[in-house]
Amino acid sequence: MKIAFYGSSLLSAYWNGAATYYRGLLRALAEKGYDIAFYEPDVYDRQKNRDIDPPDWCRVVVYDGTVEALRKVAAEAAKADIVVKASGVGFEDDLLLAEVMAAARPQAIKVFWDVDAPATLAEMQVAPGHPLRRALASLDLVLTYGGGEPVVGAYRSFGAAECVPIYNALDPQTHHPALPDPRYAADLGFLGNRLPDREARVEEFFLDPAARLPEQKFLLGGSGWQDKPMPANIAYVGHVPTGAHNAFNATPKAVLNISRASMAANGFSPATRVFEAAGAGACLITDYWEGIELFLSPDDEVLVARDGADVAEILAGLTSERAESIGKAALERVLADHTYARRAEEADRVFRRVAEQRAMEAAE
Template sequence: MTAGALDVVFLGLSIRSSWGNGHATTYRALCRALAAAGHRVTFLERDVPWYAANRDLAAPSFCRLELYRSVAELRERLGETLRRADLAVVGSYVPDGVEVGGLVQELARGVTAFYDIDTPVTVAHLSRGECEYLTPALVPGFDLYLSFTGGPMLARIERELGAPAARALYCSADPEVHRPAAAPGAAPTWDLGYVGTYGADRQPALERLLIEPARRRPDRRFVVAGPQYPPGIDWPANVARVEHLAPGEHAAFYAAQRFTLNVTRADMVRAGWSPSVRLFEAAACATPIVSDPWPGIETVFAPGREILLARSTGEALAILERLPEDERRALGARARRRVLAEHTAAHRAEALAAHVREARERAARRRAPARRRARVAQEDPG
């Protein structure tokens, strides 16, 4: 490895399968960017049948992938990997996450971090004693709490959960994967589309901003991609359904839409400052975005210039029907420039390395008084 490079180990939900989760896309982009910056990356993933049966990246070229079947196997076979890591990161929703987090805190000699890809959900579950992958007692033992949510939530995590340092580490776009894919002048297939796994708390916004507009405008074309939607949903005839869309197909999917929709989980709307990967991916592809509003969205994209906000069916239809084509294209181009300047995976990899340096400096400051006391004791043993 090059000077200053880190040996980074992630223990995440999945990197080999994006089926039914948004974690794989984030891990792939971040690990690829870390490797490109000269860091050595290992990803440890619990081998579960539903991801094994739906692999869309079986052997990543940018990191070492190790599968394990139990926490006992993780300790016995991969414990040394954790011990030698400069940074060991445990992600949210990892199976047996409490045991895994405890094991990392026990074995890791470098910086330890919890990477919360579901921060508002995690904090809400912790407050009710219902979180399966993290406990309040574990939080102070991580040197870093890396959060998909920024803003006031970071201070709350430090104040209420005792995290030594809560830092935002948003998802991102990978410019090598997410870029304009449509041929110049090609007409989009759909007027409005959405990609995302079904979520009961997201469904009302999807109904309001895509399904009801489709009912009112049967002459327009819509599409929803993602798994786990229940059979009882009344999809209008002009809404196409794609059960699963592999990450490698996202750019072409965005390119086929005049606008793409972003809808946000209820906990994340309340917390604010929680951009989804859809925002960055679509913007990197220069596809104009329509989003539900939430606090802090203006810190990510400028409403009206780089993103359009809609609260109601009427506002969504107005965007589809009234925005001039030249302004639609300009909106997408401005959003792409913003992503390339601030929101790529390389930006996140750089931020992560900076957080590790900060954690090391903080640890050194904590150790300094003890070293001074030991020096004084040696000089004046009486």
């Protein structure tokens, strides 16, 4: 089946947290025989900060950030069996949704793929006339990269025919154990861009423990933190390219995951960083969110902190031997249960089931 996928960017992870998810899942779907075209706008300097070349498993179409160019690529949805509009494309999202779904053939499977469901649902909750809310009844599927039953129930209450979580996962071809890199030597590392929905939690779970443990070294990576006041024992390395994530995760004694506030409140929303870190064999400390035990076993495969004091306590008592043991167990777990190959199997089953339903309805 042919997929026309309209998303933020496949070629650049610059200010684009969905890149790892898109790459891992779409490559796994391509390996299952799907013919995929990915359409991304040239916005936010992403094309100037590409971190992969166009892949051979997917045709990537980059279009100018103009309405004219948007309408031109939207028309190509007519060639596809499955038409996907993702959330957070970054240029005229509402118009893109309307144009793409209008161009799709009647028999095509129409999908909204939400990579930030808590934020999308919050928008629709306060806006009865929200374009997506109006469009849901005409779509076949909503797929999300997290959220569990709270998100499924919310989408159905807004009129979605079906909502299925296809969770973040590990792509072992790109995220795997690596040799330590002296640039990233630290007791605790955190990698994440500075976002309004995350900053207060970074202060609580990262900056506060650093202040509590002045004798330990902390490492901060990600864009936007250069003017943030922070303790002297924090080394800031700025944007870390995707190709360096393995070394960043494998080098410190432990690495930290801090969910955005909306993700933590909703639960069942493991970030790509969780699987990247586990895939590198890192000892992961994560803030608490409901559902963590569905992905990694607390105390054995991941360490869970409810606040900054917990992070400091965990780190102060963490030996290198225990950190290594936790990282090894996490790696074994994600390789067994949480790869994008597994997620692609789930998505494939959903697509084929909907296609069979369509065929049966057409034959009646």
